[in-house]
Amino acid sequence: MMTQPLSMSRLLRPVRIGSALLAALLVLAGCSVAPTYERPSVDTPAAFKEAAPATQTGENGSQWKTAQPAEDIARGEWWKIFGDEKLNALEDTAQQANQDLKAAAARLGQARALTRDARAGYFPQVDAGVGATRQRPSPASQGLPADADTRPNTLYRAQVNVSYEVDLFGRVASTVDAATADAQRSEALFHSVLLALQADVAQQYFLVRELDAAAALYRGTVDLRQESLRLVQRRFDEGDISEVDVARARAELASAQSEALGIARQRATAEHALAILLGRTPAEFSLPPQPLTRLAVTVPPGLPSALLERRPDIAAAERAMAAANARVGVAKSAFFPSLNLTGGLGYESAQLGDLFNWSSRTFLLGPLVGTALSMPLFDGGRRQAGVDRARASYEEQVASYRGTVLNAFREVEDNLANLRILDQQNRAQDEAVAASARAAKLSHTQYREGAVSYFSVIDADRTVLQQQRASVTLDGERARSTVNLIRALGGGWGVPAEQLSSAR
Known part of the structure; x- marks a missing residue:
């Protein structure tokens, strides 16, 4: 009996089926179940409440260059607007040696x-191996009787294995998107740490200088108290006054000396804190005394919408949202089929000496274990729980982002209010210092003429010291509030020094 030849259509049928399946897989590989990411809206005021109207002029009228919306944008050497070379050197040192900044850089590298690592999923994974297996097949697998004796044999293999996951529904792409957003978030957090370090160094430096000014003030007060004690002692020796005035003069001198030592103690602590920011031990760092003078740096706040681009912490929160959104796509892709292609090519032989002979070559297409195309059917709700968790995580990041934006607006408004009120407070305090100094001068004159008691002189001198100390404190508050405002605005972007007014 003759066998009928196969028709051409029957021969081509497997090819057609395979081609159709390949085309369908290629179409599915372009599909993604990840939700489209859109940045959530936030309520942004048209202008800052505490800013002067003149500063709300936008890009053309602002003294600061508008930032571009990029997480890795350089925040500029904004501290140079203060015109202090010592501060400039300290900032450079801190950026090179601060340990917190190095830790943030390491996190960015991770x-x-x-x-x-995530992008490696786009490419086939290739590995090579050499090994041997010892096996004794069952009689049934060899088509032999149940009581037949089969001998164990050793099989040597040397082969290259290739595996590849076809990204049918965007699992790999969503994983890469999430990892990319996480890296961008880490970069924004690095710049946030950098900006915080720069601001902390400037604030601590101005605190040291404020304490230097206070120390200079108390040194002058101690000298004045010593001169007053000599005057009182001479008048007592001449019998013009009682010993009570001498005792009061000694008490005021000792009090001024004690307060001067307290300032010195605070100054030492502040200098030690500055040394740590610079990555040094307190023993190897010393800052020469330099009394703080009143700063007159004007920092235009620009428009509130610029905060969404300037602040690195806002950029980090936004990138965290993007990563969470991509992970929703990863979780949803678990509901759909996955296709893993595997293959191997190499040699296998029962004799080690014949392993690399041409006749020992072998190949394998398809999974060694399981199936190439897998489709989830029932898992007790585990995949849905994963999607719900991913969506809840995204909602958490949305709330965190909006909270970060609100906090940024608050910080800017706080520091704008501080600087605005400090301007008024400085003017009032200057008048108080001038008036108290005039009153003290008159009291000393009247005391030398015997018109008033020494108690009036002590009270007038104490008032002068209090007013001068308050003035120094306000100058320090002004400097720190200026730094805080720059930090709240997200730093500077190469601000030309000539465009900002500053008092050296």
Whole structure:
């Protein structure tokens, strides 16, 4: 009996089926179930409440260059607007040696490595191996009787294995998107740490200088108290006054000396804190005394909408949202089929000496265990729980982002209010200092003429010291509030020094 030849259509049928399946897989590979990411809206005021109207002029009228919306944008050497070379040197040192900044840089490196790890999913994974297996087959597998004796044999293999996951529904792409957003978030957090370090160094430096000014003030007060004690002692020796005035003069001198030592103690502590910011031990750092003078730096706040671009912490919160959104896509892709292609090519032989002979070559297409195309059917709700968790995480990041924006607006408004009120307070305090100094001068004159008691002189001198100390404190508050405002605005972007007014 002759066998009928196969028709051409029957021969081509497997090819057609395979081609159709390949085309369908290629179409599915372009599909993604990840939700489209859109930045959530936030309520942004048209202008800052505490800013002067003249500063709300936008890009053309602002003294600061508008920032571009990029997480890795350089925040500029904004501290140079203060015109203090010592501060400039300290900032440079801190950026090179601060340990917190180095830790943030290491975290950024980890995030970038994880992004490269995720991108590896786009490519086939290739590995090579050499090994041997010892096996004794069952009689049934060899088509022999149940009581047949089969001998164990050793099989040597040397092969290259290839595996590849076809990204049918965007699982790999969503994983890469999430890792990329995480790396961008880490970069924004690095710049946030950098900006915080720069601001902390400037604030601590101005605190040291404020204490230097207070120390200089108390040194002058101690000298004045010593001169007053000599005057009182001479008048007592001449019998013009009682010993009570001498005792009061000694008490005021000792009090001024004690307060001067308290300032010195605070100054030492502040200098030690500055040394740590610079990455040094307190023993190897010393800052020469330099009394703080009143700063007159004007920092235009610009428009509130610029905060969404300037602040690195806002950029970090926004990137965290993007990463969470991508992970929703990863979780949803678990509901759909996955296709893993595997193959191997190499040699296998029962004799080690024949392993690399041409006749020992072998190949394998398809999974060694399981199936190439897998489709989830029932898992007790585990995949849905994963999607719900991913969506809840995204909502958490949305709330965190909006909270970060609100806090940024508050910080700017707080420091604008501080500087605005400090301007008024400085003017009032200057009048108080001048008036108290005039009253003290008159009291000393009247005391030398015998018109008033020494108690009036002590009270007038104490008032002068209090008013001068308050003035120094306000100058320090003004300097720190200026730094805080720059920090709240997200730093500077190469601000030309000539565009800002500053008092050296």
